[in-house]
Amino acid sequence: MSDHAAATRTTLALRDARGVSALWRALDDTRVGYVVAVALLAVALAARSATFLLLRTFVDEVLVASAAGPVPDALVRTWTTAVAFVALATVLALLTLIADALAARAAETTAQRIRDGLHAHLLRLPFAYHDAASTGDLVQRASSDVDSVRRTLHKHTIGVGRVVLIFAVNVATLWALSPTLMLVSLPGVPLNVLLSFLFHRRISDSYEAMQAQDARMTTVLQENASGVRVVKAFARQQHEIEKFDTENRARRQRALHLVGLHAGFWPASDLIGGTQMLVGLVVGATMAIDGTISVGTFVAYSGLIVWIIWPLRELGRLVVEVSKGAVSADRIGAVLRSDPELLDESADEQAAPISGEVSYDRVTLRYPGTAEDASPVLDQVSFRCRAGEVIALLGHTGSGKTSVVNLLPRFYEYQGGSIRLDDRPLESIPKHLLRQQIGTVDQEPLLFSASVRDNITYGVARSVSDDEVEAAAEAAAIHDVIAELPDGYQTIVGERGVTLSGGQRQRVTIARTVLRAPAILILDDSTSSVDIQTESRIWAALQQLMEGRTTFIIAHRVQSLMRADQILVMAKGRVVQRGTHAQLLATGGLYRKLYQLQVGAPS
Amino acid sequence: MLRRLVELFGPYKRQVVLYVVAIAFVSVGDGVFTLLGKAFVDDAIGGRDTAALTRIAIAYGSLILFQSVSVWAMIRFAGTLGESIGYSLRRRAFAHLQRLSLDFYDRTAVGRIVSRLTSDTERVTELMSWGLLDVGWSVLNIGAALVFMLVIDWRLGLIVLGVVPPLVYAAVRFRSHIVDQFRRVRALHARITGTLNEAVTGVRVIKSLARENTNNTEFSALTGSLRDRAYRAAYLSAMFLPAVQLITSLALGAVVVLSGIDTNLGGDRISVGSVQAFFGYVTFMLWPIQEMARVFAEMQQSLASGERIFSLLDTPVLVQDLPGASERPLPHAALSFDRVTFRYPSTPAAAPPVLDDFSLRVEPGETVALVGPTGGGKSTIVSLIARFYEPTAGAIRVGSPSTDYRAFSQRAWQARLGMVLQSPHLFSGTIRENIRYGRLDATDAELEAAARLTGADEFISALADGYSSEVGEGGTLLSVGQKQLVSLTRAVLVEPDIFILDEATSSIDSLSELHVQRSIEQLMEGRMSFVIAHRLSTVRRADRILVIDGGRVVESGTHHELLATDGRYRRLYSNAAAPSAEVTDSLGP
Numbered sequence A: 001m002s003d004h005a006a007a008t009r010t011t012l013a014l015r016d017a018r019g020v021s022a023l024w025r026a027l028d029d030t031r032v033g034y035v036v037a038v039a040l041l042a043v044a045l046a047a048r049s050a051t052f053l054l055l056r057t058f059v060d061e062v063l064v065a066s067a068a069g070p071v072p073d074a075l076v077r078t079w080t081t082a083v084a085f086v087a088l089a090t091v092l093a094l095l096t097l098i099a100d101a102l103a104a105r106a107a108e109t110t111a112q113r114i115r116d117g118l119h120a121h122l123l124r125l126p127f128a129y130h131d132a133a134s135t136g137d138l139v140q141r142a143s144s145d146v147d148s149v150r151r152t153l154h155k156h157t158i159g160v161g162r163v164v165l166i167f168a169v170n171v172a173t174l175w176a177l178s179p180t181l182m183l184v185s186l187p188g189v190p191l192n193v194l195l196s197f198l199f200h201r202r203i204s205d206s207y208e209a210m211q212a213q214d215a216r217m218t219t220v221l222q223e224n225a226s227g228v229r230v231v232k233a234f235a236r237q238q239h240e241i242e243k244f245d246t247e248n249r250a251r252r253q254r255a256l257h258l259v260g261l262h263a264g265f266w267p268a269s270d271l272i273g274g275t276q277m278l279v280g281l282v283v284g285a286t287m288a289i290d291g292t293i294s295v296g297t298f299v300a301y302s303g304l305i306v307w308i309i310w311p312l313r314e315l316g317r318l319v320v321e322v323s324k325g326a327v328s329a330d331r332i333g334a335v336l337r338s339d340p341e342l343l344d345e346s347a348d349e350q351a352a353p354i355s356g357e358v359s360y361d362r363v364t365l366r367y368p369g370t371a372e373d374a375s376p377v378l379d380q381v382s383f384r385c386r387a388g389e390v391i392a393l394l395g396h397t398g399s400g401k402t403s404v405v406n407l408l409p410r411f412y413e414y415q416g417g418s419i420r421l422d423d424r425p426l427e428s429i430p431k432h433l434l435r436q437q438i439g440t441v442d443q444e445p446l447l448f449s450a451s452v453r454d455n456i457t458y459g460v461a462r463s464v465s466d467d468e469v470e471a472a473a474e475a476a477a478i479h480d481v482i483a484e485l486p487d488g489y490q491t492i493v494g495e496r497g498v499t500l501s502g503g504q505r506q507r508v509t510i511a512r513t514v515l516r517a518p519a520i521l522i523l524d525d526s527t528s529s530v531d532i533q534t535e536s537r538i539w540a541a542l543q544q545l546m547e548g549r550t551t552f553i554i555a556h557r558v559q560s561l562m563r564a565d566q567i568l569v570m571a572k573g574r575v576v577q578r579g580t581h582a583q584l585l586a587t588g589g590l591y592r593k594l595y596q597l598q599v600g601a602p603s
Numbered sequence B: 001m002l003r004r005l006v007e008l009f010g011p012y013k014r015q016v017v018l019y020v021v022a023i024a025f026v027s028v029g030d031g032v033f034t035l036l037g038k039a040f041v042d043d044a045i046g047g048r049d050t051a052a053l054t055r056i057a058i059a060y061g062s063l064i065l066f067q068s069v070s071v072w073a074m075i076r077f078a079g080t081l082g083e084s085i086g087y088s089l090r091r092r093a094f095a096h097l098q099r100l101s102l103d104f105y106d107r108t109a110v111g112r113i114v115s116r117l118t119s120d121t122e123r124v125t126e127l128m129s130w131g132l133l134d135v136g137w138s139v140l141n142i143g144a145a146l147v148f149m150l151v152i153d154w155r156l157g158l159i160v161l162g163v164v165p166p167l168v169y170a171a172v173r174f175r176s177h178i179v180d181q182f183r184r185v186r187a188l189h190a191r192i193t194g195t196l197n198e199a200v201t202g203v204r205v206i207k208s209l210a211r212e213n214t215n216n217t218e219f220s221a222l223t224g225s226l227r228d229r230a231y232r233a234a235y236l237s238a239m240f241l242p243a244v245q246l247i248t249s250l251a252l253g254a255v256v257v258l259s260g261i262d263t264n265l266g267g268d269r270i271s272v273g274s275v276q277a278f279f280g281y282v283t284f285m286l287w288p289i290q291e292m293a294r295v296f297a298e299m300q301q302s303l304a305s306g307e308r309i310f311s312l313l314d315t316p317v318l319v320q321d322l323p324g325a326s327e328r329p330l331p332h333a334a335l336s337f338d339r340v341t342f343r344y345p346s347t348p349a350a351a352p353p354v355l356d357d358f359s360l361r362v363e364p365g366e367t368v369a370l371v372g373p374t375g376g377g378k379s380t381i382v383s384l385i386a387r388f389y390e391p392t393a394g395a396i397r398v399g400s401p402s403t404d405y406r407a408f409s410q411r412a413w414q415a416r417l418g419m420v421l422q423s424p425h426l427f428s429g430t431i432r433e434n435i436r437y438g439r440l441d442a443t444d445a446e447l448e449a450a451a452r453l454t455g456a457d458e459f460i461s462a463l464a465d466g467y468s469s470e471v472g473e474g475g476t477l478l479s480v481g482q483k484q485l486v487s488l489t490r491a492v493l494v495e496p497d498i499f500i501l502d503e504a505t506s507s508i509d510s511l512s513e514l515h516v517q518r519s520i521e522q523l524m525e526g527r528m529s530f531v532i533a534h535r536l537s538t539v540r541r542a543d544r545i546l547v548i549d550g551g552r553v554v555e556s557g558t559h560h561e562l563l564a565t566d567g568r569y570r571r572l573y574s575n576a577a578a579p580s581a582e583v584t585d586s587l588g589p
C-alpha cells in the first residue's frame, strides 16, 4: 500500500505548506523524475544553441567566403552542416520528448495522490464541517483545483525551468558570439521581468475573482436544478432567471476584466521585447558593417535573440500559471487543514462485538457554530438501557430526538456529560468500529443513482447473494415493489432516488440497514412516509432483527413505538417523561395527549 | 451544427470583422518582421549602408508599435466575443432549463446539467474566440510566410511549400489521434467528478455506514486509470512537437544544402539574408503549425460540447401551454380528472400506467384527503394537478363548462398553488428568504404572520438569529420537522387558490400538527385543498377521504362513512386504533 502512504504524504505537504513550496513538496518522490527532466532539457537546449553556432560557421566559412573566391571543400562542408543540423535536431527532439514524458509522469502521479488523499479526507471530515460547507464548492476544489495543480506541475513548473534554462544557455551562447552583443541584449530583461511580475499579481487576483464568481454562478445553477420542484411549484422561473442573470453578468464582467489585463500585458511585453530586439539588431548590424563581427555572427545572433526575448515573456505567462496553480493548491490545502475525524480503522482486528448497553449521563449538546449563550440543543439528557432493549423517542419537532441518537455513532461531539456503551466511555471505542456496529436509518432517506440492488448492498463490504438481498427487501416490505419495477433489482433509481415514491425510498434504506445486521439499530422516523398497514408489516419483519439488538426508534405515531421497553418523551432538548406506554398513559402529560390525539379519542 | 455555431456570432458581426482584421494584421506583421531581418543583412550589412540601416530600423520600430496595437485589439476582441457568446449561451440554456418539465430532471443528474452550462459552454466559447484566433493567425501566418519565401527565392520556397501541407495534414491527423485519447481522459474525469459529487452529497450515509475505505478503494481505482490514461495521452502529445520540429529541421537542412550547392556552383547566388530569413520563417512556422493542429484536433471535442448544449436547448418541453393560454386568474370552480391515464415519461411504454382511467371531481372549497398504501399514486395525482407532468391520456378540467387546465398558462396556474412537497426542499440562505419564496413581495410582517399561523414562528424566534438564521444547504441545519414547517409557511404565504399538502406534516409531532391543522383549516376555508397523509389524525376532518391504491380510488367518503363500511379504510383505522383498546383495558376502569 505504498500508494496510500504516498497519497498521505502528498496531502500532508499540501496541508502544511503554502503556495509554490506546497506544489514542490507535493511532488514527493516524483521530484527525481522532475529534476532529471530539467537536466535533459538543459542538454536539449544546448543542442539547439549549437545549431546557431553551426549556422554562423556555415554562413561565414561557406556562404560569405565563397563570395570572395571558391572554397575548396564547400560541398563537403555544406553536407556536413546539413547532417549535423538534422542530428542536433534529433537530439533535441528525443530529449524534449523524454523530459516531457517524465514531467507528465510526475504530474499525473501526484494528481492521483492528491485526488485520493482529498477524497479520503473529505470522507473523514466531521458532519459539522459538511453541514457548513457547500457541495459545489467542495467538488470544485476536488476536481478543477486538482486539475489546475496537475496542469501546473505538468506544464508550467517545468516550463519555468525550461525558459530559465533557455535564457541561460542562450545568454552563454551569445557571450561566445560577442560579449558586446550580449550586453546590449539584456537591458530589456529586467523591464520585462518587472512587467510580468506586476501583471502576474493583478492577473492572478483577477483570475481568482473570476473563479469565485464562477463558483457563485454554478451554485445558483446547482441550487436551481436540485430545487426544481419548488421552483415550479411556486412558478418562480422568472425570479430564478433574473437571479442567474445577475451572477452570469457579473461573471462576464470579471472575465472581461481579465481579458483587459491580458490585452494590456501582451502588447506591453511585445513592445519591450520588440524594442530590445530592434536595439540588438541595430547594434549588431552596425558592428557587422564596421567589421567588428562577421555576417555569420549577425545571422546567428538574429536567430538567437528571439530565444532570449521569448523566454522572458513566456516567463511572465508561466509565473501567472504557476501562481494560479499555487492558488489552487492553497484552496485544496484549506480543505485539508480542517481537522478530520479520527476513525481508527486499524482497530478492526481487536474488535469485541458490542452488546449494546447504553447510558447517557447528563449529556449536553450545542452544535458548532451556534452562539454560546443560546440554549443548548440537548440539555442534561440522561437515560440508560440494557442490551437488547427497545428505546423509543418521541416529542416536539426540533426537540432534539435526532440529536440524541446522532451522538451514539459520534457524528457530533457533545459538550457536557458522558455517554457509555457496554460500560465503556464512548470515546474509548474507535469510531470506525462503532459505526460498523450501529445501523442508522436516516430521517431523510438518501439513495444513490445506482441500481436498487446496489443501493441495498451499499453498506456491506462483502459480496452478497441475491437471496440475502431479497430477504432484506422482504423485511422492509419492498421486495414486491422492486420485483415489479421494469428491471427489477437492476432498475436504476434517479438521482437521490427521485423515481421512487417517498415510502419506497424509505423502505429501500430500511433494507440497506437490515442487510448489515448491526448490533445497534437506530430507526429515525423511518416509517413516516409509509402507510400503517405496510408499517406493521415492516415492524413484524423487523421484530426478528431487533431480537437481542438494542434498538432506538424515533416516531411521531404512537402506534410505532408503544411496544418499546422505554419511551422517552422530549421537549426543548430535555427528557420530560419516561416509562413504558402503559406507565406514561397512566401518568398523563404530553404523551397521553399525543396518544389521544392520534387514536381520535376525545381529549 | 456548424451553422448554429456561426449563428452565435450573429449579434456581434461588427466585432467579428474587427477581430478578423486584427488577426490579419498581426500575422502579416509577424512575417514582415522576418523580412526586415533579411533587409538588415542584405541591404545594411551587405551594402555597408548606414542610411539604409536607419531606414530599416525606423520601419522596424513602426512595425513594433503597429503590432502592439494589433495584438491589443486581437486579444480584446477575441476575449469580448468569447465572453459575450458564453454569457448569452448560458442565459439561453438557463431559461430553457426553467421551461423544461420534470421528466427531464428525473432522468438527468444535476451534475450533468451543471456541466452543460459550465464546462461545455466554456469549451464552445473557447473555440469560437481563442480557437478561431489561433487558427486564423496560424493560417495567415503560414500563408504570409510562404508568400514571402516564394518571393525571396522561389526554389527554396517551393521546398518549404512541399513540406508544409503534408506536415500540416500529418499534424492534424496525429493530433486527432491524441485528442481521441484526451476524450477518454475527459470521460474518466467526468465520472470522477460524478463520484465526488455523490460522495459529498451522500457523505452522511457513507460515514454512518462506515464505508469510507470501500469508497476510497473504488475511487482509487478510478483515479488510477485516469492517471494511466492521462499519462498515455500526455506522452503521445509530447511526441507531437519534437516530431514536427524534426521534420522542419529536414527542410532547413535542405535549405542549407541548396544554398551551399548554389554558392559553390556560382549559380543564382542566394543572399545570406535570404538564408537567414528562411531559417527565421521555418523555425517560427513550428508555432502556427502546432496551434493549428491543436485547435483542429480539439475542435471535435468542442463541437461535441456544442452538440450537447444544442441538444439541451432542443430538448422538447413536454408540459407546454396551449396556444393562446390565458393568464387569467383561476376560476372558483370544480376541478376534475376526466379518465386520466398517466405513465411517467421515463418508464417504458409497455409498463403498466401509474394512473389508469382515473376520474375524480373535486368541488370548489372542498378538502380532499388522499390516503393509501405507499406507491399507490398519491403524489403522482398531485404532481398532475401541479402540472409537473400532464396526463398521458384523458384530461384535467376546470369549471363547467369545463376547460382543459392547459388552457391556462403554467405561470398563471402554478402561481395559484400552495404546495408542500413530500420531500421538503429548502434553498441555502436564511429562513426568511426561504419563506419569502412563496410570495416575493411579502413584507416581513406578513411573513411572520404566516409563520405564526403554522407555528413555525415558535422555533424560529428561539433561534439565535431568528428569521435570519441560515438553513444550510438543502436545510441541513434544521430538524426535518422544522424544514416541513418552513415549507408549509412558504406555501401559506402564497394565499393560494389550491392547497396541496403532500405529507406536509409527516415529521411533525401530533400536537404541533393539531395546531397547524386548526390554523390552516381557516385558511383552507373556501379553497380547494388536497391533503396526503398516513396519519389518520391528519385526514380525519377532510370533507372527503379517498383511499388510493394501484392508481385507483378504491374507497371514498367522509371519515364516518368510511368507518361504517367494511373496507380498506376501516381496516387501516381499526388497525391503528386496536392497541388503544388493549391499553385502555390494561389501564382498567
Ligand SMILES: Nc1ncnc2c1ncn2[C@@H]1O[C@H](COP(=O)(O)OP(=O)(O)OP(=O)(O)O)[C@@H](O)[C@H]1O
Binding pocket: A498, A499, A500, A501, A502, A503, A504, A529, A530, A531, B106, B344, B346, B347, B354, B373, B374, B375, B376, B377, B378, B379, B380, B381, B422
Ligand atoms: N418520477 C418518477 N418516475 C418514474 N416513476 C415514478 C416517479 N415517481 C413515482 N414513480 C412511481 O410511481 C408510483 C406511484 O408513486 P407515488 O409517488 O405517486 O406514490 P405515493 O402514493 O405518493 O407513495 P408514498 O406514500 O410512498 O409517497 C410508484 O410505483 C413510483 O415508483
Ligand SMILES: Nc1ncnc2c1ncn2[C@@H]1O[C@H](COP(=O)(O)OP(=O)(O)OP(=O)(O)O)[C@@H](O)[C@H]1O
Binding pocket: A131, A367, A368, A370, A377, A395, A396, A397, A398, A399, A400, A401, A402, A403, A404, A443, B476, B477, B478, B479, B480, B481, B482, B507, B508, B509
Ligand atoms: N446540524 C445541525 N447544526 C445546527 N443545528 C442543528 C443541526 N441539526 C439540528 N439542529 C438544531 O437542533 C435542534 C434539534 O434538532 P433535531 O434534529 O435533533 O430535532 P428532532 O427532535 O429530531 O426534530 P424532528 O422531529 O423535526 O426531526 C433544532 O432546533 C435544530 O434546528
Ligand SMILES: [Mg+2]
Binding pocket: A401, A402, A403, A443, A524, B479, B480, B481
Ligand atoms: Mg429528527
Ligand SMILES: [Mg+2]
Binding pocket: A501, A502, A503, B378, B379, B380, B422, B502
Ligand atoms: Mg408520495
